[in-house]
Amino acid sequence: MEFQLDHATEILRRTPATLNSLLRQLPEEWIVSNEGRDTWSPFDVLGHLIHGEETDWIPRARLILEYGESRPFAAFDRYAMFEKSRGKSLGDLLDRFEQLRVESLQALEEMNLRPEMLAKRGLHPELGVVTLSQLLSTWVVHDLSHTGQITRVMAKQYREAVGVWQAYLPVLEK
Amino acid sequence: MEFQLDHATEILRRTPATLNSLLRQLPEEWIVSNEGRDTWSPFDVLGHLIHGEETDWIPRARLILEYGESRPFAAFDRYAMFEKSRGKSLGDLLDRFEQLRVESLQALEEMNLRPEMLAKRGLHPELGVVTLSQLLSTWVVHDLSHTGQITRVMAKQYREAVGVWQAYLPVLEK
Numbered sequence: 001m002e003f004q005l006d007h008a009t010e011i012l013r014r015t016p017a018t019l020n021s022l023l024r025q026l027p028e029e030w031i032v033s034n035e036g037r038d039t040w041s042p043f044d045v046l047g048h049l050i051h052g053e054e055t056d057w058i059p060r061a062r063l064i065l066e067y068g069e070s071r072p073f074a075a076f077d078r079y080a081m082f083e084k085s086r087g088k089s090l091g092d093l094l095d096r097f098e099q100l101r102v103e104s105l106q107a108l109e110e111m112n113l114r115p116e117m118l119a120k121r122g123l124h125p126e127l128g129v130v131t132l133s134q135l136l137s138t139w140v141v142h143d144l145s146h147t148g149q150i151t152r153v154m155a156k157q158y159r160e161a162v163g164v165w166q167a168y169l170p171v172l173e174k
Numbered sequence: 175m176e177f178q179l180d181h182a183t184e185i186l187r188r189t190p191a192t193l194n195s196l197l198r199q200l201p202e203e204w205i206v207s208n209e210g211r212d213t214w215s216p217f218d219v220l221g222h223l224i225h226g227e228e229t230d231w232i233p234r235a236r237l238i239l240e241y242g243e244s245r246p247f248a249a250f251d252r253y254a255m256f257e258k259s260r261g262k263s264l265g266d267l268l269d270r271f272e273q274l275r276v277e278s279l280q281a282l283e284e285m286n287l288r289p290e291m292l293a294k295r296g297l298h299p300e301l302g303v304v305t306l307s308q309l310l311s312t313w314v315v316h317d318l319s320h321t322g323q324i325t326r327v328m329a330k331q332y333r334e335a336v337g338v339w340q341a342y343l344p345v346l347e348k
Contacts, residue, residue, distance in 0.1 A: 001331035007201050011328070014195055021191035022321075027181050127338045137335035138343070144329040145345040147196075151322035154185070157175035161311035164301045169312070171319040174348075 003133045005113060008140045013105055015143045016098035019046065022150065024094055031090050033157050042150045046093040047081025049146060053100035055080075057139045058107045064122035064132045065111065072123040108136075177307045179287060182314045187279055189317045190272035193220065196324065198268055205264050207331050216324045220267040221255025223320060227274035229254075231313045232281045238296035238306045239285065246297040282310075 001007075023031065023042055034041040040048070060073045085093060111117075118133035152171055159172045166172055175181075197205065197216055208215040214222070234247045259267060285291075292307035326345055333346045340346055 001203060001207060001335065003332065003335040007203065010200055011204070014200075017195035018192055021188055021195045026184055026188075029175060029181065030185070033175060124338070127341065130337060130339070133335065134337035134339060137332045137337075138339040141329045141332050141336055141339075141343050141345065144325040145343060148322040148325035148329070148345060151318040151325070155315045155318040155322070158177065158311045158315050161175065161177040161307065162315055163304060163308035163311075164298070165304070165308060165312040165315075167301065169315050169319060171315065171322060 003118070003137045005118070005136070008136050009105060009108065011140045012101065012143060015049075015147065016094070016101050018147060019049075019097065019150070020094050022147075023090060025091075030154055030157065033153070035153055035156055040149070040153070042153060043085065043090055043093065044081060045146050045150050045153075046090065046097060047085035047088075048078065049143070050093060050097050050100060051077065051080045051084065052139075052142065053097065053104050057135070058104050060122065060135055061108070061111065061132060064120050064135065065117070067122075069121050069123045069129060072125045075125050177292070177311045179292070179310070182310050183279060183282065185314045185317060186275065189223075189321065190268070190275050192321060193223075193271070193324070194268050196321075197264060199265075204328055204331065207327070209327055209330055214323070214327070216327060217259065217264055217267070218255060219320050219324050219327075220264065220271060221259035221262075222252065223317070224267060224271050224274060225251065225254045225258065226313075226316065227271065227278050231309070232278050234296065234309055235282070235285065235306060238294050238309065239291070241296075243295050243297045243303060246299045249299050 023046075031043050032041045034044070055074070056076050063071060063073055088096075113132070118131065118136075120132045121129050122132070122135070124130045152174060155169075155171045159166065162169060162172070197220075205217050206215045208218070229248070230250050237245060237247055262270075287306070292305065292310075294306045295303050296306070296309070298304050326348055329343075329345045333340065336343060336346070
């Protein structure tokens, strides 16, 4: 599928509601359990998504539009949420993510991106030259991927509970 | 995590709303695209979940409670939805799934399952002896797994669009 701005924003605007339906007011055990040492719980993933809104997607899009390849993106801290989410509730994080996403999509709309602007180039500190449409596509895939991660982490909590059905549930082996 | 009936139903009752947030009124392309030959689109997955409500979870739970191991479950047709969903819209399927899930959870409540009943045994046509709590755990994992599948299938539509970011997005290789 080719990147289309309106198709992409249709996904991006849905993610807070999806995560809200999936997680809000779930018993704590579903929220804080992970896949083992050095893996993320649904709570951790939500903090990571928040950090992305604050420091990654829109800031990088602005950098592309304003500076092109002349100024590389700041590196993204993939572990910042362990500190930043401390002491917060899942409800706090869901609220915060929803608010930030509304602001991000508003900022995106205000960029008033015409098709030719989507080909503008920026500089990723590790990957090299990237385009604005690649950045926005990655934002969409990142949302979907982490939503999927949350469902996988939760599913695995019942790895033993399903008994012999384990054989039919490849998600438990991932 | 040990199976707990109230923890399990917390997940089961959320799935229709989660899929609704994720999918309703999305552009058709997101809904009908799959991962290639002999794979399922989000539309197909939803039909599969509907078929599960109609023929799998509650009917099997009833069989366990009424007949124990003396009558094996009917085999579950994993491809029935290709015929049954024909001509329906995604909105139709979301509505139908939501309604069926409400009915399933009501039926589950009416079973008034006491803890000792969860150990009751039934006979799976291929896997052999299973317990009621394993069946209900599998229902939960099945929901989460197919929700994750939908996000993965959608993510993959942007496999090319993300450009060099592919290297950071393992979901695209799954």
